[in-house]
Amino acid sequence: xxxxxxxxxxxxxxxxxxxxxxASTIGHIPVGxxxxxxxSLLSQRKLQIFRDGDVLVYKTVKQDEAVKFKxxxxxxxxxxxxxxxxxxxxxxxxELKQKSNLPQTQISKIFKSLEARKLIKxxxxxxxxxxxxxMLYELEPSSEITGxxxxxEHEYDATFIHVLREQCVKFILSKGAVTLTxxxxxxxxxxxxxxxxxxxxxxxxxxxxxxxGKVDAHEEIEHRxxxxxxxxxxxxxxxxxxSDDDLDYMENVIVVYRPASLPIPESSAFTAVPCGVxxxxxxxxxxxxxxxxxxxxxxxxxxx
Numbered sequence: 001x002x003x004x005x006x007x008x009x010x011x012x013x014x015x016x017x018x019x020x021x022x023a024s025t026i027g028h029i030p031v032g033x034x035x036x037x038x039x040s041l042l043s044q045r046k047l048q049i050f051r052d053g054d055v056l057v058y059k060t061v062k063q064d065e066a067v068k069f070k071x072x073x074x075x076x077x078x079x080x081x082x083x084x085x086x087x088x089x090x091x092x093x094x095e096l097k098q099k100s101n102l103p104q105t106q107i108s109k110i111f112k113s114l115e116a117r118k119l120i121k122x123x124x125x126x127x128x129x130x131x132x133x134x135m136l137y138e139l140e141p142s143s144e145i146t147g148x149x150x151x152x153e154h155e156y157d158a159t160f161i162h163v164l165r166e167q168c169v170k171f172i173l174s175k176g177a178v179t180l181t182x183x184x185x186x187x188x189x190x191x192x193x194x195x196x197x198x199x200x201x202x203x204x205x206x207x208x209x210x211x212x213g214k215v216d217a218h219e220e221i222e223h224r225x226x227x228x229x230x231x232x233x234x235x236x237x238x239x240x241x242x243s244d245d246d247l248d249y250m251e252n253v254i255v256v257y258r259p260a261s262l263p264i265p266e267s268s269a270f271t272a273v274p275c276g277v278x279x280x281x282x283x284x285x286x287x288x289x290x291x292x293x294x295x296x297x298x299x300x301x302x303x304x
Contacts, residue, residue: 002029002037007046007060016052016059045069050081068117075102079110083120083134088142090123090133126151149195160194164205167192169214173259180206180255206257213264220256274301 005026009017026034038058041047048059061069069077082099083091091099097107111134114120122132126147133145143149150157164187171186172178184202187193209215274297275281284290292298 002026002033003041005029006034006037006041006058010047010058010060014059016050016057018052019056019058022058042074045072048077048081050085068119072113075100075106076110076113078102079107080114080119083114084136086133086135088135088139089144090135090141092125092131092133096134149193149197149201161205164192165208168202168205169209172209172215172257177256177258179257183257210257213260213262216258216260218256218258219253221253272301274298 006022009022009025013021023034029037038047038049042049045061048061050057050059069080072080078100079096079102082096093104093107097104100107102110111120111122115122118137120134121137122134123141123145125131125133125145135141147156150161152160167190168183168187171183175182180199180203183206184197184199187197187202206215206217210217274295275284278284278297280290284292284295286292
């Protein structure tokens, strides 16, 4: 009777029913009987319990999930639920040990059991190569763990980033003035990336071009009735061919990327002075064994 009532209430709340709500809806059942029924359902793997903040929540276990959990001990389920709460950022062994109060040897055995059932998986942390984090098997690790689009098999993909940067700067130079949306569309259409890049990742690439002095970023005014990627005005307070009254509905301020007005060269006479990095600088003197007159690096530098 009590078990059936609990399952009925959980079925009405697929995402879970808080303990207080469950108690109020089946208040006619004595507390002791409810506790026995809940423990019985938990042992039968028909019910799962988890915390949402400080609130206990009950949720029915689907039949296909119940098969996966069949035969697991209560400690196994505890570890699974802790890992489940960590989401796609995962949890590492030390933190799980603190939350579960289980010995390390037992946790290691539970990991093997849950991994064998494909309930959890271990993922290497890109910033901490010697550390594994555990998460549910079906989850996609967050970019914080994998490094995102800039890492391939946990290795920084410098070649991919170099190609992407070069193609993006060529696109901006050829167009003269583009928005971030234009660059995103270009990257998607040309299939430069082996993974889907969102505006955030493309902005990171464009920002590196700005920092390197290859591209300038301007806050400019776009005319909504203009062509795609077209009419921009460098003056934030004025419209081209319009009155001040038209500003509210004809224009909006956006960031526009243009070829750098003063490009920063890869190297120059000011940044490539050989004496600054010369390992025998202290031995160099006019007329000496090491001297400016015979220095090949000095001759190359003077040819700038």
